[in-house]
Amino acid sequence: MATMTNDAPVAVPRTATGFAVAMLSAVSFGLSGALASPLLDAGWSAGAVVLLRIAGGALVVLPFGLVALRGRWELVRRNLPVVLLYGVLGVAGAQFCFFAALDHLEVGPALLIEFTAPAAVVVWLWLRHQERPGRLTIGGAAVAAVGLLLVLDVVAGFGLHPGGVAWAFGAMVGCAAYFVISADEGNGLPPMTLAAAGLVVGGAVLGLLALVGLLPMDVEATTVEYAGIDVSWWVPLLLLGLLTAALSYVAGITAARMLGSRLASFVALSEVVAAVLWAWVLLGQLPGAWQLVGGVLIVLGVVGVKLGEKSAVEVQQIPV
Template sequence: MAARSKSLGLWFALASAATFGSSGPFAKSLLVEGWSSGAIVLLRVAGATLVLAVPTILALRGRWSLVRDNFLTILAYGAVAVAGCQVAYFYAVQRLDVGVALLLEYLGVVLVVLWVWLRTRRAPSALTGLGVVLAVVGLVLVLDLSGQSRPDLVGVAWGLVAATGLATFFVLAAEDSTLPPVALAGLGMAAGSVALGILGAVHVIPLEFAATPVTLVGGDVPWWVAIGELALIAAAAAYLLGVTAARMLGSTVASFVGLTEVLFAVLFAWVLLDELPGLVQLAGGVCIVAGVVAVRLGELRRGRPEQGPAAAEDADFPLPAGVA
């Protein structure tokens, strides 16, 4: 059952990466028409909140005390992992190519490994360390620091802020909690919507809207098509799949599999915006995928049945209780 659950978790993680990866091109199509990052994220998160409202209520029926017990987690998830991460990423997209901005955000994966190391006081396995090194090398190649396409430093800074939000998402989503995944996603979206609404009302985050068509696949489409995709697919479905995958796989493995979001984002940006990274940056993407494989192999090796129960307890990426 544990092996089957982890296999299913991998598929959920890949599906989450693909749906998350679609957000950059749709958001950028709105940004170039004059939308602000705060406005896009507010409508995206508010729309996802409405989509997840009924499943959240059904999941919590008769168990509303779980909301009180997990109140701080819900607030942190909504404010940092949802609102903060998305606003920072869209600010980065304003100044960088979609693929480059997303790869910067995924430095959060390294932060997850460091967090697990500090929390457990147990160094990652050799293969996990190799995965981190490959991921960092891939990020360096994607940034193409020695080439002629150096990224905007302000955009890089926003990408690093997004990395912190992403690390928070994987850590909170993987917690062994009695709160159902759909409830964490739905309530987190609601908390994020409230936070964004308050920040917009006091003018901390600009809220600028533009009811003009956006350009996708070389043609004009209504603005609400882009917002609908961001809310239904790139938010509601993506966060729900991501939380479920993190519960099944643990924060570290889920975050490394999530790196494939970069490849999906590059593909979507190519198809929808005709925006394709150079060869050096594509080589960096290959290194990142290799890092995902190394981490997955490290988990499987440390969790082999013949190593006994102690090995499972000592693994870097334990399966959360109650999932199997």
């Protein structure tokens, strides 16, 4: 497999743009839960929703990915292992394992385990590229972790099923692979092309799982309600494909290349905050006071990680 990311220092304007793009990705990813929830309540299986979401995203991004490739098919052939790994782990693996975990765990603990992915990215960069995190990075990660616990309302308590925990850790591995592979600029693949290829591979894998019966495919042609408004079932599916798959994956890859996998993965923790806010706006599920405090802590933690990255760059620039 080609060498993964090297979190090299980036210019300030690029970093600012990267933060904006990373937040766009997090906000669009966070919308998926609020859009999918009424469909699940109406009788749709999680497998049907996630497969149609990824397949829809692939159909949207594929033409743009082909245009961005500009006939350079040797890039795809040369990076075929990376593309397959991205589609299998970063797209299909993360999605399948997360929904498999929900058969045994509540959403809160499943998300909590999956979003230990930033810590896995830090460890990977440390072991693979000798990029040892500094004190500010570690401190920011700890603050963000506490915020994540509060946003997921862990204080309410929950029981853990061993099988569910195993599936959730599988989702964490897929999520970490998504960030590490997305940040690799050395392969030469345009972000749009990598996103398209990953969604096509991921959709194919999920489709195969559905064919062999490992991914339940229950659908219901009915109306669903968002913010007091009834809409047909195809409306949320269309938005899931356009916003939470096509837009979010392209923006996520672009942000990871601007910020590096470590910082991008911590900014992605904002997805949990966005998910809570979207549930409030669309489903009327009000966040609690501790969840709001947790959101603030996640932001502070991301700032700490960013300051840690800046300090590391300054140390590297000191003449020896």
